[in-house]
């Protein structure tokens with residue numbers, strides 16, 4: 550499919566069916582409208598943790614700079630070793646990490662060497678100290694079969710002039726350390742995404758107020774806050790907006806001016822969607838989809854001004870499931886990540902029987918356990934209703950059941966997506 554220029558082009562396409570859209574199709578439609586941020590800022594590498602690298606990093610040096618020892622022991626000439634017994638060599642000095650031995654190792658000679666010390670000139674192999682016996686200025690060393698044993702080569706980690714990190718790489722502890730190993734203390738990263746969010750619903754009560762009849766506390770703004778913060782976004786919490794067209798319109802206008810992305814919860818299900826649609830048709834372009842998934846059937850995606858808009862369902866579990874299946878991926882891409890890794894997934898045996906009707910992809914909440922034989926198994930958390938937020942708190946994975954799957958007996962192999970570090 551060619552990238553549609555506007556959302557209207559997409560809705561006119563032959564294969565476009567907003568009423569039963571597979572998860573993958575919705576994800577790729579969304580992706581086709583996303584343009585990553587381009588503005589960059591220069592940061593100290595520690596402050597850059599969790600950000601996305603804005604340019605390729607070419608290694609300015611070899612890491613390590615010199616051939617060096619991987620062990621405490623003796624630096625020797627391989628040719629001096631006796632393959633059928635010990636060779637006795639004269640110890641002519643010591644090489645410390647950061648304090649090289651200045652001389653040359655000649656035939657019949659050895660240098661005491663510490664891990665990380667530069668391999669002295671003339672030597673090529675290190676015999677670990679457990680395989681060496683000293684007596685006075687002499688050392689008897691056992692043989693090794695390969696020249697270069699227990700040495701590390703200059704440039705074996707990173708080679709001068711070669712790419713060390715790619716543009717679009719998220720900076721994790723390993724990358725921060727790698728930059729430090731190159732002597733790089735400052736780096737350019739893409740600016741943070743500014744993400745606004747609000748809840749809709751007359752039944753919602755802010756924390757601190759007592760609940761009246763039929764009222765509930767607004768929990769979605771807290772899960773959304775948490776998920777966005779974990780993704781390293783700048784968040785703008787716009788509160789609860791009443792189910793009132795003027796208030797909703799004002800909130801959309803404000804978000805369009807101040808944010809890269811707007812996320813709302815509630816108000817996109819049948820019955821409410823029409824009025825949100827009317828408002829949005831005035832301020833932007835929006836598509837309303839019924840995704841073939843459970844939970845999380847209704848979803849809206851669109852543009853208001855330059856901001857991307859995600860209208861998530863109202864049910865608390867549906868909010869989290871649709872965020873992880875659509876919004877997470879989109880935000881990582883918008884942040885500048887060139888290759889967005891999907892949530893890690895694996896196949897495990899499900900120890901509980903699963904109830905499911907064919908027709909939709911289901912994201913049931915699961916708990917992983919390591920069995921005594923070392924294999925991982927999963928079981929469903931229990932009640933899978935889309936309002937049971939405690940199921941997300943108990944879960945450490947989604948059990949992903951494909952569209953065509955029906956009921957499964959205990960013992961079936963299922964795919965799970967890991968939530969560790971995300972929820």
Ligand code: AMP
Pocket residue numbers: 748749750752753765766767768769770814815816817818821862863864865
């Ligand atoms: P809606 O999509 O607006 O029809 O909402 C679907 C369900 O989710 C209803 O039971 C709402 O009360 C509930 N809901 C909507 N927004 C929130 C929220 N912010 N926090 C908790 N529950 C919500």
Ligand code: MG
Pocket residue numbers: 749750751815816821863
């Ligand atoms: Mg509502």
